[in-house]
Amino acid sequence: MLKVAKFGGSSLASSGQMAKVGEIVKADRFRRYIIPSAPGRRFSDDTKVTDLLYKCYDAAAAGEDIDGRLDEIRGRYQEIADGLRVKKVDLDAEFALIGDYFKRQAGRDYAASRGEYLNGKLLAAYLGFRFIDAAEVILFDAHGNFDEERTNEVCRERLKNVEYAVIPGFYGAMPDGSIKTFSRGGSDITGSIVSRAVHANVYENWTDVSGCLVADPHIVENPETIQTITYRELRELSYMGASVLHEDAIFPVRAEGIPINIRNTNRPKDEGTLIVESTVKSPAHVITGVAGRKGFCSVNIDKAMMNAEIGFGRKVLQVFEENGISFEHTPSGIDTFSVIVHQSEFADKEQDVLAGLHRAVNPDRIYLESDLALVAIVGRGMVNSTGTAGRLFNALAGAGVNIKMIDQGSSELNIIVGVRDEDFETTIQAIYEEFVGKEKKQTSR
Numbered sequence: 170m171l172k173v174a175k176f177g178g179s180s181l182a183s184s185g186q187m188a189k190v191g192e193i194v195k196a197d198r199f200r201r202y203i204i205p206s207a208p209g210r211r212f213s214d215d216t217k218v219t220d221l222l223y224k225c226y227d228a229a230a231a232g233e234d235i236d237g238r239l240d241e242i243r244g245r246y247q248e249i250a251d252g253l254r255v256k257k258v259d260l261d262a263e264f265a266l267i268g269d270y271f272k273r274q275a276g277r278d279y280a281a282s283r284g285e286y287l288n289g290k291l292l293a294a295y296l297g298f299r300f301i302d303a304a305e306v307i308l309f310d311a312h313g314n315f316d317e318e319r320t321n322e323v324c325r326e327r328l329k330n331v332e333y334a335v336i337p338g339f340y341g342a343m344p345d346g347s348i349k350t351f352s353r354g355g356s357d358i359t360g361s362i363v364s365r366a367v368h369a370n371v372y373e374n375w376t377d378v379s380g381c382l383v384a385d386p387h388i389v390e391n392p393e394t395i396q397t398i399t400y401r402e403l404r405e406l407s408y409m410g411a412s413v414l415h416e417d418a419i420f421p422v423r424a425e426g427i428p429i430n431i432r433n434t435n436r437p438k439d440e441g442t443l444i445v446e447s448t449v450k451s452p453a454h455v456i457t458g459v460a461g462r463k464g465f466c467s468v469n470i471d472k473a474m475m476n477a478e479i480g481f482g483r484k485v486l487q488v489f490e491e492n493g494i495s496f497e498h499t500p501s502g503i504d505t506f507s508v509i510v511h512q513s514e515f516a517d518k519e520q521d522v523l524a525g526l527h528r529a530v531n532p533d534r535i536y537l538e539s540d541l542a543l544v545a546i547v548g549r550g551m552v553n554s555t556g557t558a559g560r561l562f563n564a565l566a567g568a569g570v571n572i573k574m575i576d577q578g579s580s581e582l583n584i585i586v587g588v589r590d591e592d593f594e595t596t597i598q599a600i601y602e603e604f605v606g607k608e609k610k611q612t613s614r
Protein backbone atom coordinates (compact mmCIF):
# COMPACT_ATOMS: atom_id res chain seq x y z
CA MET A 170 0.00 0.00 0.00
CA LEU A 171 1.33 3.42 -0.94
CA LYS A 172 -0.37 6.78 -0.50
CA VAL A 173 0.55 10.20 -1.85
CA ALA A 174 -0.87 13.03 0.26
CA LYS A 175 -1.14 16.62 -0.94
CA PHE A 176 -1.85 19.31 1.66
CA GLY A 177 -3.30 22.59 0.42
CA GLY A 178 -2.34 26.08 1.54
CA SER A 179 -5.19 26.22 4.06
CA SER A 180 -3.77 23.07 5.73
CA LEU A 181 -0.31 24.61 6.03
CA ALA A 182 -1.06 28.27 6.74
CA SER A 183 0.45 28.34 10.25
CA SER A 184 2.40 26.21 12.74
CA GLY A 185 -0.90 25.07 14.30
CA GLN A 186 -2.13 23.80 10.94
CA MET A 187 1.20 22.17 10.13
CA ALA A 188 1.11 20.33 13.44
CA LYS A 189 -2.26 18.82 12.40
CA VAL A 190 -0.65 17.74 9.13
CA GLY A 191 2.16 16.11 11.11
CA GLU A 192 -0.37 14.07 13.08
CA ILE A 193 -2.19 12.98 9.95
CA VAL A 194 1.01 11.88 8.21
CA LYS A 195 2.32 10.04 11.25
CA ALA A 196 -1.00 8.26 11.78
CA ASP A 197 -0.53 6.17 8.63
CA ARG A 198 2.85 4.73 7.62
CA PHE A 199 1.60 4.30 4.05
CA ARG A 200 1.49 8.09 3.60
CA ARG A 201 4.97 8.14 2.11
CA TYR A 202 5.13 11.01 -0.35
CA ILE A 203 3.87 14.37 0.85
CA ILE A 204 3.16 17.31 -1.49
CA PRO A 205 2.81 20.67 0.29
CA SER A 206 1.43 23.97 -1.05
CA ALA A 207 2.66 27.35 0.13
CA PRO A 208 1.10 28.77 3.32
CA GLY A 209 -2.44 29.88 2.46
CA ARG A 210 -4.93 32.13 4.24
CA ARG A 211 -5.13 31.92 8.06
CA PHE A 212 -8.36 33.94 8.12
CA SER A 213 -10.76 35.14 5.42
CA ASP A 214 -9.05 38.41 4.42
CA ASP A 215 -5.50 37.13 4.89
CA THR A 216 -3.12 36.99 1.89
CA LYS A 217 -1.66 33.74 0.53
CA VAL A 218 2.15 33.60 0.54
CA THR A 219 2.05 32.94 -3.24
CA ASP A 220 0.37 36.33 -3.73
CA LEU A 221 2.88 38.04 -1.42
CA LEU A 222 5.69 36.54 -3.51
CA TYR A 223 4.22 37.73 -6.82
CA LYS A 224 3.82 41.26 -5.40
CA CYS A 225 7.32 41.26 -3.98
CA TYR A 226 8.80 40.13 -7.29
CA ASP A 227 6.85 42.78 -9.24
CA ALA A 228 8.12 45.43 -6.83
CA ALA A 229 11.70 44.21 -7.34
CA ALA A 230 11.22 44.32 -11.13
CA ALA A 231 9.95 47.91 -10.79
CA GLY A 232 13.19 48.77 -8.98
CA GLU A 233 11.50 49.27 -5.58
CA ASP A 234 13.10 48.32 -2.29
CA ILE A 235 11.77 44.88 -1.30
CA ASP A 236 13.28 44.39 2.16
CA GLY A 237 9.97 45.09 3.95
CA ARG A 238 8.04 42.72 1.70
CA LEU A 239 10.60 39.95 2.11
CA ASP A 240 10.46 40.41 5.88
CA GLU A 241 6.69 39.96 5.83
CA ILE A 242 7.04 36.70 3.87
CA ARG A 243 9.85 35.51 6.08
CA GLY A 244 7.64 36.22 9.11
CA ARG A 245 5.14 33.62 7.87
CA TYR A 246 7.84 30.92 7.75
CA GLN A 247 9.49 32.04 10.97
CA GLU A 248 6.19 31.56 12.81
CA ILE A 249 5.93 28.02 11.43
CA ALA A 250 9.57 27.18 12.26
CA ASP A 251 9.32 28.63 15.79
CA GLY A 252 5.91 27.08 16.50
CA LEU A 253 7.14 23.63 15.49
CA ARG A 254 10.65 24.10 16.92
CA VAL A 255 12.23 23.32 13.57
CA LYS A 256 15.82 24.52 13.69
CA LYS A 257 17.36 22.70 10.76
CA VAL A 258 16.20 25.12 8.04
CA ASP A 259 18.44 28.19 7.69
CA LEU A 260 15.84 30.84 6.85
CA ASP A 261 18.50 33.61 6.90
CA ALA A 262 20.44 31.92 4.12
CA GLU A 263 17.30 30.99 2.16
CA PHE A 264 15.96 34.56 2.20
CA ALA A 265 19.34 36.10 1.36
CA LEU A 266 19.41 33.88 -1.74
CA ILE A 267 15.79 34.63 -2.67
CA GLY A 268 16.34 38.41 -2.30
CA ASP A 269 19.38 38.13 -4.51
CA TYR A 270 17.55 36.14 -7.21
CA PHE A 271 14.62 38.58 -7.12
CA LYS A 272 16.94 41.50 -7.72
CA ARG A 273 18.54 39.60 -10.58
CA GLN A 274 15.06 39.03 -12.06
CA ALA A 275 14.99 35.25 -11.95
CA GLY A 276 11.38 35.23 -13.20
CA ARG A 277 7.87 35.39 -11.71
CA ASP A 278 7.58 31.60 -11.77
CA TYR A 279 10.77 31.25 -9.75
CA ALA A 280 9.40 33.84 -7.30
CA ALA A 281 6.06 32.07 -6.82
CA SER A 282 7.68 28.64 -6.49
CA ARG A 283 9.61 29.69 -3.37
CA GLY A 284 6.35 29.49 -1.42
CA GLU A 285 6.12 25.73 -1.89
CA TYR A 286 9.89 25.23 -1.78
CA LEU A 287 10.32 26.76 1.68
CA ASN A 288 7.19 25.14 3.07
CA GLY A 289 8.50 21.82 1.76
CA LYS A 290 11.83 22.33 3.53
CA LEU A 291 10.11 23.10 6.84
CA LEU A 292 7.64 20.24 6.55
CA ALA A 293 10.38 17.74 5.63
CA ALA A 294 12.46 18.83 8.64
CA TYR A 295 9.41 18.60 10.92
CA LEU A 296 8.39 15.14 9.71
CA GLY A 297 11.95 13.80 9.45
CA PHE A 298 11.34 13.00 5.75
CA ARG A 299 13.75 13.50 2.85
CA PHE A 300 13.28 16.81 0.95
CA ILE A 301 13.25 16.32 -2.82
CA ASP A 302 13.14 19.51 -4.88
CA ALA A 303 10.34 19.43 -7.45
CA ALA A 304 12.82 20.96 -9.93
CA GLU A 305 14.50 17.52 -10.02
CA VAL A 306 11.42 15.43 -10.71
CA ILE A 307 8.68 17.57 -12.34
CA LEU A 308 9.90 18.41 -15.83
CA PHE A 309 8.77 20.80 -18.56
CA ASP A 310 10.06 20.91 -22.13
CA ALA A 311 11.86 23.87 -23.70
CA HIS A 312 8.49 25.40 -24.73
CA GLY A 313 7.23 25.29 -21.17
CA ASN A 314 4.84 22.38 -21.74
CA PHE A 315 4.68 19.69 -19.09
CA ASP A 316 6.80 16.70 -20.16
CA GLU A 317 4.72 13.78 -19.00
CA GLU A 318 6.93 10.97 -20.23
CA ARG A 319 10.23 12.23 -18.86
CA THR A 320 8.64 13.24 -15.57
CA ASN A 321 7.17 9.79 -15.12
CA GLU A 322 10.50 8.13 -15.72
CA VAL A 323 12.67 10.52 -13.72
CA CYS A 324 10.25 10.84 -10.80
CA ARG A 325 9.77 7.05 -10.54
CA GLU A 326 13.52 6.42 -10.66
CA ARG A 327 14.30 9.17 -8.12
CA LEU A 328 11.75 7.89 -5.60
CA LYS A 329 12.49 4.20 -6.11
CA ASN A 330 14.76 3.97 -3.10
CA VAL A 331 13.34 6.80 -1.01
CA GLU A 332 10.86 5.56 1.53
CA TYR A 333 9.52 8.86 2.84
CA ALA A 334 9.80 12.21 1.05
CA VAL A 335 8.36 15.71 0.83
CA ILE A 336 8.15 17.11 -2.72
CA PRO A 337 6.91 20.69 -3.02
CA GLY A 338 3.87 21.24 -5.23
CA PHE A 339 3.10 23.76 -7.99
CA TYR A 340 6.41 23.89 -9.88
CA GLY A 341 9.08 22.03 -11.82
CA ALA A 342 11.97 22.88 -14.11
CA MET A 343 12.62 23.41 -17.82
CA PRO A 344 15.60 21.70 -19.52
CA ASP A 345 17.86 24.74 -18.84
CA GLY A 346 17.05 24.49 -15.12
CA SER A 347 14.79 27.54 -14.96
CA ILE A 348 11.71 27.19 -12.79
CA LYS A 349 8.24 26.89 -14.28
CA THR A 350 4.96 26.74 -12.36
CA PHE A 351 1.59 25.26 -13.23
CA SER A 352 -1.40 27.62 -13.18
CA ARG A 353 -2.79 28.77 -9.83
CA GLY A 354 -3.84 25.95 -7.55
CA GLY A 355 -1.39 23.69 -9.39
CA SER A 356 -0.07 21.76 -6.38
CA ASP A 357 -3.07 19.51 -6.95
CA ILE A 358 -1.51 18.62 -10.31
CA THR A 359 1.87 17.81 -8.75
CA GLY A 360 0.20 15.41 -6.33
CA SER A 361 -1.55 13.68 -9.18
CA ILE A 362 1.65 13.40 -11.25
CA VAL A 363 3.64 11.92 -8.36
CA SER A 364 0.79 9.48 -7.61
CA ARG A 365 0.95 8.25 -11.16
CA ALA A 366 4.74 7.99 -11.28
CA VAL A 367 4.95 5.87 -8.11
CA HIS A 368 1.77 3.85 -8.82
CA ALA A 369 0.09 5.01 -5.63
CA ASN A 370 -2.96 3.12 -4.40
CA VAL A 371 -4.67 6.38 -3.54
CA TYR A 372 -4.03 10.10 -3.99
CA GLU A 373 -5.17 11.94 -0.86
CA ASN A 374 -5.89 15.62 -1.31
CA TRP A 375 -6.20 17.33 2.09
CA THR A 376 -7.99 20.67 2.27
CA ASP A 377 -10.30 22.67 4.56
CA VAL A 378 -13.64 21.07 3.62
CA SER A 379 -14.77 17.48 4.19
CA GLY A 380 -14.70 16.56 0.51
CA CYS A 381 -16.21 17.75 -2.68
CA LEU A 382 -19.51 19.36 -1.79
CA VAL A 383 -22.66 19.32 -3.91
CA ALA A 384 -22.36 23.12 -4.25
CA ASP A 385 -19.92 25.90 -3.38
CA PRO A 386 -20.20 26.50 0.39
CA HIS A 387 -19.90 30.26 -0.21
CA ILE A 388 -23.25 30.14 -2.05
CA VAL A 389 -25.20 27.34 -0.37
CA GLU A 390 -25.20 27.07 3.40
CA ASN A 391 -23.79 23.81 4.68
CA PRO A 392 -24.06 21.81 1.45
CA GLU A 393 -24.02 18.02 1.52
CA THR A 394 -20.73 16.17 0.87
CA ILE A 395 -20.55 13.98 -2.24
CA GLN A 396 -19.46 10.51 -1.10
CA THR A 397 -18.39 9.07 -4.46
CA ILE A 398 -18.00 10.89 -7.75
CA THR A 399 -16.51 9.82 -11.06
CA TYR A 400 -13.51 11.55 -12.67
CA ARG A 401 -15.75 12.72 -15.49
CA GLU A 402 -18.32 14.25 -13.19
CA LEU A 403 -15.67 16.01 -11.15
CA ARG A 404 -13.91 17.27 -14.26
CA GLU A 405 -17.18 18.90 -15.36
CA LEU A 406 -17.68 20.45 -11.94
CA SER A 407 -14.14 21.69 -11.48
CA TYR A 408 -14.04 23.12 -15.00
CA MET A 409 -17.24 24.97 -14.18
CA GLY A 410 -15.87 26.46 -10.99
CA ALA A 411 -15.91 23.93 -8.13
CA SER A 412 -12.50 25.04 -6.94
CA VAL A 413 -11.77 22.23 -4.51
CA LEU A 414 -9.49 20.48 -7.05
CA HIS A 415 -7.57 21.98 -9.99
CA GLU A 416 -9.39 21.07 -13.20
CA ASP A 417 -6.25 19.43 -14.69
CA ALA A 418 -5.42 17.34 -11.63
CA ILE A 419 -7.63 14.51 -12.79
CA PHE A 420 -5.64 13.50 -15.89
CA PRO A 421 -2.46 11.89 -14.47
CA VAL A 422 -4.31 9.70 -11.93
CA ARG A 423 -7.05 8.90 -14.40
CA ALA A 424 -4.46 7.42 -16.74
CA GLU A 425 -3.74 4.79 -14.05
CA GLY A 426 -7.19 4.48 -12.46
CA ILE A 427 -5.89 5.76 -9.10
CA PRO A 428 -8.70 7.06 -6.87
CA ILE A 429 -8.49 10.54 -5.34
CA ASN A 430 -9.69 11.00 -1.79
CA ILE A 431 -10.52 14.60 -0.81
CA ARG A 432 -10.10 14.96 2.98
CA ASN A 433 -10.38 17.67 5.63
CA THR A 434 -7.24 18.46 7.66
CA ASN A 435 -9.42 20.01 10.36
CA ARG A 436 -11.71 16.94 10.60
CA PRO A 437 -9.41 14.01 9.75
CA LYS A 438 -11.97 11.40 10.82
CA ASP A 439 -14.41 12.44 8.08
CA GLU A 440 -14.18 10.06 5.13
CA GLY A 441 -14.39 12.83 2.55
CA THR A 442 -15.08 12.25 -1.13
CA LEU A 443 -13.76 9.40 -3.23
CA ILE A 444 -13.18 10.22 -6.89
CA VAL A 445 -13.11 7.08 -9.06
CA GLU A 446 -13.19 6.00 -12.68
CA SER A 447 -16.50 4.20 -12.39
CA THR A 448 -18.72 2.95 -9.60
CA VAL A 449 -21.77 0.74 -9.08
CA LYS A 450 -22.78 2.90 -6.11
CA SER A 451 -25.89 4.88 -6.93
CA PRO A 452 -25.57 8.58 -6.40
CA ALA A 453 -27.44 9.98 -3.40
CA HIS A 454 -29.48 12.29 -5.66
CA VAL A 455 -30.28 12.66 -9.37
CA ILE A 456 -27.62 15.34 -9.55
CA THR A 457 -24.16 14.81 -8.15
CA GLY A 458 -23.20 18.46 -8.03
CA VAL A 459 -23.81 21.97 -9.31
CA ALA A 460 -21.20 24.60 -10.15
CA GLY A 461 -20.87 27.65 -12.32
CA ARG A 462 -18.92 30.66 -13.41
CA LYS A 463 -19.75 34.27 -14.17
CA GLY A 464 -18.28 36.52 -16.85
CA PHE A 465 -19.44 35.12 -20.19
CA CYS A 466 -21.06 36.82 -23.15
CA SER A 467 -23.03 35.57 -26.10
CA VAL A 468 -22.47 36.58 -29.72
CA ASN A 469 -25.80 35.95 -31.46
CA ILE A 470 -25.89 35.76 -35.24
CA ASP A 471 -29.20 35.86 -37.14
CA LYS A 472 -29.51 34.89 -40.77
CA ALA A 473 -32.59 33.58 -42.54
CA MET A 474 -32.14 30.00 -43.82
CA MET A 475 -28.69 29.63 -42.29
CA ASN A 476 -29.30 25.94 -41.67
CA ALA A 477 -29.29 25.35 -45.44
CA GLU A 478 -25.91 27.05 -45.81
CA ILE A 479 -23.24 24.35 -45.66
CA GLY A 480 -20.13 25.45 -43.75
CA PHE A 481 -21.89 28.26 -41.86
CA GLY A 482 -20.79 27.09 -38.42
CA ARG A 483 -17.22 26.47 -39.53
CA LYS A 484 -16.91 29.96 -41.02
CA VAL A 485 -18.26 31.54 -37.83
CA LEU A 486 -15.92 29.59 -35.57
CA GLN A 487 -12.98 30.35 -37.83
CA VAL A 488 -13.43 34.05 -37.10
CA PHE A 489 -13.11 33.33 -33.39
CA GLU A 490 -10.08 31.14 -34.05
CA GLU A 491 -8.38 33.84 -36.11
CA ASN A 492 -8.85 36.25 -33.22
CA GLY A 493 -7.40 33.77 -30.73
CA ILE A 494 -10.67 33.35 -28.80
CA SER A 495 -11.81 29.96 -27.54
CA PHE A 496 -15.53 29.26 -27.33
CA GLU A 497 -17.49 27.51 -24.60
CA HIS A 498 -20.81 26.62 -26.27
CA THR A 499 -22.60 27.09 -29.57
CA PRO A 500 -26.37 26.86 -29.08
CA SER A 501 -28.23 27.18 -32.37
CA GLY A 502 -31.73 27.50 -33.85
CA ILE A 503 -33.01 27.43 -37.43
CA ASP A 504 -32.03 31.00 -38.20
CA THR A 505 -29.76 31.80 -35.26
CA PHE A 506 -26.34 30.66 -34.16
CA SER A 507 -24.80 31.81 -30.88
CA VAL A 508 -21.27 31.57 -29.64
CA ILE A 509 -20.66 31.80 -25.90
CA VAL A 510 -17.22 33.13 -24.96
CA HIS A 511 -15.38 34.49 -21.93
CA GLN A 512 -16.17 38.20 -21.78
CA SER A 513 -12.64 39.11 -20.63
CA GLU A 514 -11.12 37.33 -23.66
CA PHE A 515 -13.63 38.84 -26.07
CA ALA A 516 -13.94 42.47 -24.91
CA ASP A 517 -10.71 43.79 -26.47
CA LYS A 518 -11.37 42.13 -29.80
CA GLU A 519 -15.12 42.53 -30.14
CA GLN A 520 -15.12 44.94 -33.08
CA ASP A 521 -12.60 42.83 -35.01
CA VAL A 522 -14.77 39.77 -34.44
CA LEU A 523 -17.96 41.55 -35.55
CA ALA A 524 -16.30 42.82 -38.72
CA GLY A 525 -14.85 39.35 -39.36
CA LEU A 526 -18.29 37.75 -38.96
CA HIS A 527 -19.88 40.20 -41.40
CA ARG A 528 -17.24 39.38 -43.98
CA ALA A 529 -17.38 35.62 -43.37
CA VAL A 530 -21.13 34.89 -43.31
CA ASN A 531 -22.95 38.10 -44.27
CA PRO A 532 -25.54 37.83 -41.46
CA ASP A 533 -28.84 39.72 -41.20
CA ARG A 534 -28.00 40.87 -37.68
CA ILE A 535 -25.47 40.31 -34.93
CA TYR A 536 -26.18 41.25 -31.33
CA LEU A 537 -24.22 40.79 -28.16
CA GLU A 538 -25.44 39.86 -24.71
CA SER A 539 -23.02 40.53 -21.88
CA ASP A 540 -22.73 39.53 -18.19
CA LEU A 541 -23.92 35.97 -18.46
CA ALA A 542 -23.19 33.18 -16.00
CA LEU A 543 -23.06 29.51 -16.92
CA VAL A 544 -24.27 26.96 -14.39
CA ALA A 545 -23.77 23.22 -14.87
CA ILE A 546 -25.76 20.53 -13.14
CA VAL A 547 -23.77 17.35 -13.33
CA GLY A 548 -24.72 13.78 -12.49
CA ARG A 549 -24.30 10.22 -13.69
CA GLY A 550 -27.81 9.64 -12.27
CA MET A 551 -29.44 11.92 -14.87
CA VAL A 552 -29.19 9.40 -17.69
CA ASN A 553 -31.53 7.00 -15.86
CA SER A 554 -34.09 9.47 -14.64
CA THR A 555 -36.84 11.26 -16.48
CA GLY A 556 -38.03 14.78 -15.91
CA THR A 557 -34.74 16.27 -14.73
CA ALA A 558 -34.89 19.19 -17.16
CA GLY A 559 -38.53 19.82 -16.20
CA ARG A 560 -37.63 19.97 -12.51
CA LEU A 561 -34.74 22.30 -13.30
CA PHE A 562 -36.89 24.73 -15.31
CA ASN A 563 -39.66 24.72 -12.69
CA ALA A 564 -37.18 25.40 -9.91
CA LEU A 565 -35.65 28.32 -11.78
CA ALA A 566 -39.03 29.73 -12.81
CA GLY A 567 -40.11 29.51 -9.16
CA ALA A 568 -37.03 31.48 -8.15
CA GLY A 569 -37.78 34.15 -10.79
CA VAL A 570 -34.71 33.32 -12.88
CA ASN A 571 -34.88 33.88 -16.63
CA ILE A 572 -32.96 31.16 -18.53
CA LYS A 573 -31.03 32.68 -21.46
CA MET A 574 -29.54 29.46 -22.84
CA ILE A 575 -29.66 25.69 -22.37
CA ASP A 576 -27.16 23.09 -23.49
CA GLN A 577 -27.32 19.39 -22.67
CA GLY A 578 -24.16 17.37 -23.25
CA SER A 579 -24.66 14.33 -25.48
CA SER A 580 -23.44 12.08 -22.65
CA GLU A 581 -26.40 13.22 -20.52
CA LEU A 582 -23.88 13.83 -17.79
CA ASN A 583 -24.64 17.52 -17.59
CA ILE A 584 -27.12 20.25 -18.38
CA ILE A 585 -25.78 23.78 -18.68
CA VAL A 586 -27.96 26.84 -18.30
CA GLY A 587 -26.99 30.41 -19.09
CA VAL A 588 -28.47 33.06 -16.79
CA ARG A 589 -27.72 36.69 -16.02
CA ASP A 590 -24.68 37.23 -13.78
CA GLU A 591 -26.92 38.82 -11.14
CA ASP A 592 -29.04 35.63 -10.96
CA PHE A 593 -26.01 33.36 -10.49
CA GLU A 594 -26.28 32.72 -6.75
CA THR A 595 -30.09 32.39 -6.83
CA THR A 596 -29.77 29.84 -9.64
CA ILE A 597 -27.36 27.64 -7.70
CA GLN A 598 -29.43 27.90 -4.52
CA ALA A 599 -32.66 27.01 -6.35
CA ILE A 600 -31.06 23.99 -8.04
CA TYR A 601 -29.59 22.75 -4.76
CA GLU A 602 -32.93 23.15 -3.00
CA GLU A 603 -34.83 21.30 -5.75
CA PHE A 604 -32.50 18.33 -6.14
CA VAL A 605 -30.94 17.98 -2.67
CA GLY A 606 -32.56 20.21 -0.04
CA LYS A 607 -36.14 19.10 -0.74
CA GLU A 608 -35.19 15.40 -0.90
CA LYS A 609 -33.35 15.65 2.42
CA LYS A 610 -36.38 17.25 4.04
CA GLN A 611 -38.62 14.48 2.67
CA THR A 612 -36.41 11.65 3.95
CA SER A 613 -36.03 13.22 7.39
CA ARG A 614 -39.82 13.40 7.81
Ligand SMILES: Nc1ncnc2c1ncn2[C@@H]1O[C@H](COP(=O)(O)OP(=O)(O)O)[C@@H](O)[C@H]1O
Nearest residue numbers: 177178179209376377381382384385411412413
Ligand atom coordinates in the same frame (compact mmCIF):
# COMPACT_ATOMS: atom_id res chain seq x y z
N1 LIG B 1 -18.13 22.14 -4.69
C1 LIG B 1 -17.18 22.44 -3.81
N2 LIG B 1 -16.79 21.52 -2.91
C2 LIG B 1 -15.83 21.79 -2.00
N3 LIG B 1 -15.21 22.96 -1.92
C3 LIG B 1 -15.55 23.93 -2.78
C4 LIG B 1 -16.54 23.72 -3.77
N4 LIG B 1 -16.66 24.85 -4.50
C5 LIG B 1 -15.79 25.73 -3.99
N5 LIG B 1 -15.11 25.20 -2.94
C6 LIG B 1 -14.07 25.87 -2.14
O1 LIG B 1 -12.81 25.24 -2.36
C7 LIG B 1 -12.03 25.43 -1.17
C8 LIG B 1 -10.89 24.43 -1.15
O2 LIG B 1 -9.97 24.68 -2.23
P1 LIG B 1 -8.64 25.54 -1.99
O3 LIG B 1 -8.98 26.88 -1.42
O4 LIG B 1 -7.84 25.50 -3.24
O5 LIG B 1 -7.98 24.69 -0.83
P2 LIG B 1 -6.48 24.34 -0.51
O6 LIG B 1 -5.90 25.56 0.15
O7 LIG B 1 -6.62 23.18 0.43
O8 LIG B 1 -5.80 23.95 -1.79
C9 LIG B 1 -13.02 25.23 -0.06
O9 LIG B 1 -12.64 25.92 1.11
C10 LIG B 1 -14.32 25.79 -0.65
O10 LIG B 1 -14.55 27.09 -0.17
Ligand SMILES: N[C@@H](CC(=O)OP(=O)(O)O)C(=O)O
Nearest residue numbers: 177178206219353354355356
Ligand atom coordinates in the same frame (compact mmCIF):
# COMPACT_ATOMS: atom_id res chain seq x y z
N1 LIG C 1 0.33 28.10 -3.85
C1 LIG C 1 -0.17 28.02 -5.20
C2 LIG C 1 -0.45 26.59 -5.61
C3 LIG C 1 -1.53 25.84 -4.88
O1 LIG C 1 -1.92 24.75 -5.29
O2 LIG C 1 -2.07 26.36 -3.76
P1 LIG C 1 -3.37 25.79 -2.93
O3 LIG C 1 -3.16 24.33 -2.66
O4 LIG C 1 -3.39 26.63 -1.67
O5 LIG C 1 -4.61 26.04 -3.78
C4 LIG C 1 -1.36 28.96 -5.38
O6 LIG C 1 -1.69 29.69 -4.48
O7 LIG C 1 -1.91 29.00 -6.46
